[in-house]
Amino acid sequence: MIPKFEAVMVELRNYDIEAYQWILKIPPHHWARSHFSGRAISNMLLNNLCEVFNSKLVKGRDKPIISCLEFIKEYLMKRNGGQKYQVKGPWNDQYMVDMEKRECSCRKWELTGIPCKHAIASLNEMVDNNEKVGELYTYVHKVYWLDTWKEMYSFKVEPIKIRAMWPKSDCPTTLVPPPHNKAIGRPTKKRRITTEEMIEIQQCKRQANSQSQNYNETQSLSRKFLTVICSNC
Known part of the structure; x- marks a missing residue:
């Protein structure tokens, strides 16, 4: 190949000396196939x-x-393509979702067992690309499946004999009840209301008060443009 290259270069020199001198400035291994190495493994010389x-x-x-x-x-x-997706949010947040391992970098999917919003976005992308998604419930952990729920409640509590027929235990440890300290005052019978419930009760009261106030304002009559007459007249 190199002798043929040199022969063609001689023809170019005889045909146009300026073009020959210009092309000599470029190393042949950048543009001549005779000087190419076998690293590229390609027969395409176009861009x-x-x-x-x-x-x-x-x-x-x-x-x-x-x-x-x-x-x-x-x-x-x-x-x-692939089973990994990069999900961006409106607040410049970015997460990586692995649909094969059922994992997301926000870790909500792994912690709760329920697909996070980033996984839902990845599922929508898979549907748009005509990829196989399968049944949606399979992306939720098995503890939430209906079959798991049925298996959990498949056991029943067996009946037992009367207490007098219970066998005596050979355990050397004697279990005693914990010490009891009676609190001062009347014992509470209702559970303590949480802060969230207290806020909801206050909001309901405020809403009820505002509705009653609006009702009273609509029911009251205005004396504007009315003639007032005393009872004697």
Whole structure:
């Protein structure tokens, strides 16, 4: 290949000396196939692939360098596919969802066993891409399945004999009741109301008071443009 390259270069020199001198300034291993190495493993000498890739990055070219690189990364992620998704939120929050391992970087899916909003967004993306989603209940932990609930309540409490027929225990430890200190005053019979319940009760009272006040205002009559006559007349 190299002797043929040299022969063609001689023809170019005889045809146009200026073009020959210009092309000598460029190393042959950058443009001549005779001097290429076997590293590329490609028979394509065109830049069509680069042009197609650049056409997909038109919207990201005018962005800052980090935003531009993020745009390119997201495009390559969507093109290559996979079971991992990058979910962005409206407040510049970003999380990684692994649909195969049923995990999300917000850790709500692992802790509760119920898919978080990022997993739901990933499922919607899978449906839009015509990917197989399967039954939605399979993305919830098995403790929430109906079969698990039925199995949990499948056992029953067995009846027992009278206390006098119970066998004597051989345990050397004697269990005694804990010490009891009687509190001062009348014992409470109702449970203590939590702070959230107290707030709800106050809100209900305020709403009821405002409704009654509005009702009284609508029922009261105005004396404007009315003639007032005493009882004697």
